[in-house]
Amino acid sequence: MFKILIILHTLGATIWTGGHLLLAVTVLPKALKTRNPELVHQFEENFEGFGLIALLLQVVTGLGLTWTYFPGFEHFWAFDSFLSTYIGIKLLLLLATLALAIHARFFIVPNLTPETLNSLAYHIIGVTTLAVLFVVLGAGIRVGGLT
Numbered sequence: 165m166f167k168i169l170i171i172l173h174t175l176g177a178t179i180w181t182g183g184h185l186l187l188a189v190t191v192l193p194k195a196l197k198t199r200n201p202e203l204v205h206q207f208e209e210n211f212e213g214f215g216l217i218a219l220l221l222q223v224v225t226g227l228g229l230t231w232t233y234f235p236g237f238e239h240f241w242a243f244d245s246f247l248s249t250y251i252g253i254k255l256l257l258l259l260a261t262l263a264l265a266i267h268a269r270f271f272i273v274p275n276l277t278p279e280t281l282n283s284l285a286y287h288i289i290g291v292t293t294l295a296v297l298f299v300v301l302g303a304g305i306r307v308g309g310l311t
Contacts, residue, residue, distance in 0.1 A: 166232055170306075173225035177302060179218035181295040183211050188292040192285055199278035204288075208273075219261075222298075226254065246309040250301045257301070261294045 187207055195203040230251050234240040243249050268287040276284060304310040 166229075169225045169228045169232070173222055173229060173302070176218040176221035176225065177295075177299055180215055180222060181292075181299050183215050183218075184288070184292040184295045187211070188288050192288055196281060196285060199281060201276045201278060201281050201284070204281075204284060205276070223258065226251075246311075247305060250305050250309075254298060254301050257294050257297055261291055264290050264294070 187204070191203055191207045195201060230237070230240065233247055233251070240248050240251070243252055264287050268284060272280065272284050272287060300310070
């Protein structure tokens, strides 16, 4: 079961992070250059459902993996190992991701215009950076730490 959780978690990370890298590196620069928020809307329309399923898959499998390392979450909150520290940081990254996504979804996207595109760009760059940090920390967990 552990190996299946790792595979599914990695698959979710691939979709989530890859999608945001694609958005940040290809779609966003074109949208900013042409001041056309519709380019971002089109990408999001196609990616949002798939991306959210991938994020949910990561959350569920991440909790399963955490349970594997810390049955009953016992000793997890001690943060006395790189493992509990990395997982704790990943949980903070998840909260930051959710905060950015909620803010963008309810406050920026409904009023998106060419003039407000920069605000959305900061959110896209933020979520993409967080996604990459998820991958880095996840790799760190698998290789025994990054230090």
